[in-house]
Amino acid sequence: MSSFVQEIIDIVKHKDPAQPEFLQAVTEVVESLSLVMEKHPEYRSHKIVERIIEPERLLMFRVPWMDDQGNVHVNRGFRIEMNSAIGPYKGGLRFHPSVNLGILKFLAFEQVFKNALTTLPMGGGKGGSDFDPKGKSDNEVMRFCQAFMSELFRHIGADTDVPAGDIGVGGREIGFLFGQYKKLRNEFVGVLTGKGLNWGGSLIRPEATGYGAVYFAANMLATRKEDYKGKVCLVSGSGNVAQYAIEKLLEFGAKVVTCSDSNGYIYDEEGFTTEKLHFMMELKNVKRGRISEFADKFKSAKYIPVDPKLDYNPLWNHKAACAFPCATQNEINGKDADNLLKNGVYVVSEGANMPTTIEGVNKFLAKGILYGPGKAANAGGVAVSGLEMTQNSQRLGWTREEVDKKLQWIMKNIHDNCFETAKKYGTPGNYVNGANIAGFLKVANSMMDQGLV
Numbered sequence: 416m417s418s419f420v421q422e423i424i425d426i427v428k429h430k431d432p433a434q435p436e437f438l439q440a441v442t443e444v445v446e447s448l449s450l451v452m453e454k455h456p457e458y459r460s461h462k463i464v465e466r467i468i469e470p471e472r473l474l475m476f477r478v479p480w481m482d483d484q485g486n487v488h489v490n491r492g493f494r495i496e497m498n499s500a501i502g503p504y505k506g507g508l509r510f511h512p513s514v515n516l517g518i519l520k521f522l523a524f525e526q527v528f529k530n531a532l533t534t535l536p537m538g539g540g541k542g543g544s545d546f547d548p549k550g551k552s553d554n555e556v557m558r559f560c561q562a563f564m565s566e567l568f569r570h571i572g573a574d575t576d577v578p579a580g581d582i583g584v585g586g587r588e589i590g591f592l593f594g595q596y597k598k599l600r601n602e603f604v605g606v607l608t609g610k611g612l613n614w615g616g617s618l619i620r621p622e623a624t625g626y627g628a629v630y631f632a633a634n635m636l637a638t639r640k641e642d643y644k645g646k647v648c649l650v651s652g653s654g655n656v657a658q659y660a661i662e663k664l665l666e667f668g669a670k671v672v673t674c675s676d677s678n679g680y681i682y683d684e685e686g687f688t689t690e691k692l693h694f695m696m697e698l699k700n701v702k703r704g705r706i707s708e709f710a711d712k713f714k715s716a717k718y719i720p721v722d723p724k725l726d727y728n729p730l731w732n733h734k735a736a737c738a739f740p741c742a743t744q745n746e747i748n749g750k751d752a753d754n755l756l757k758n759g760v761y762v763v764s765e766g767a768n769m770p771t772t773i774e775g776v777n778k779f780l781a782k783g784i785l786y787g788p789g790k791a792a793n794a795g796g797v798a799v800s801g802l803e804m805t806q807n808s809q810r811l812g813w814t815r816e817e818v819d820k821k822l823q824w825i826m827k828n829i830h831d832n833c834f835e836t837a838k839k840y841g842t843p844g845n846y847v848n849g850a851n852i853a854g855f856l857k858v859a860n861s862m863m864d865q866g867l868v
Contacts, residue, residue, distance in 0.1 A: 627795015
């Protein structure tokens, strides 16, 4: 480990000792950046990395709200405005009991580089709350969202900070949040993305992260003159990202055999069909049911509940060629990575943010497989959020074909940028280094241009 890497890690450990996810994200990035510092000593003298790892602004606030029985609850709200060197802060809001400062800082830090890779003028941010929308009525979710936005509205704006959705924040929540913002500010602007199509949303936005992860992997496969035809794919998750990754994989002729939620996973040896996908989408998006019901409906599917005693995830222990982790952070550990490699997986494209531990990442890199890290592979979602911002600014709406074409171009551009940057810095085929370095250079050079601010 270089002295530069150790120095940055020591800073994070000292300042943020209880934020392991943030430390993990910073460690992965600075290990790549050690390749850059020798060629660019000016970044060290101007403390660019030290400035990037420190949020420009960190907001934390209480969110009191009332349930349907008249009981008062108090949650904690956050917004991390990480870096605005190339544009207004941009990044999702996550509503989940696991939300804390360290998780949101890691997500905001990743977002800075991800947004830089999209070619669009967007800085990095993230936010959310430890509120759990599961099991809540629509009215309870609405009251929480209104209480949350009653504080957040002071700090965001179309040219300042543009939040979007993330885990636990879908179209319903974005609608409630936008309505409260509009009421408080008395203005109709593109301050949130992921909006409904009737009031400023973009076609392809719900699909974009899942589609983008599949497009990115398609570009990786193309470097070996291959495509998806007949390839068996493992997908984790059953939310927005997983659903549309499966949809696009089926369109490209792949065979998808898994999906999951927090209680367990489905293995269907016969593979998903359009009918099965539609059932799963109805189950999760409308009925808000559990994935175990999928196995009740389709007899070819087997449901395997989560076993907390296991030190690996059996979802990643099936024969396949491609894996798309689309659930949450650190869902693939070192043992899972070994199982994937043992079972023939040589393409991993991350639909979730940082779903692979550092140990798992190192195993993938050592084997030289096609590994697309989240900040590159799942950038399609924020890319189309950026396109939504453009449409809002123009007071126009583009067709589905226009947006999808732009998304495919952006994902190819991200892939090619990562591929060429990795080669330029002496690690050909290492998309982790390529993504980290390419994203960093754009942000770092912008910070240098703007002075010490």
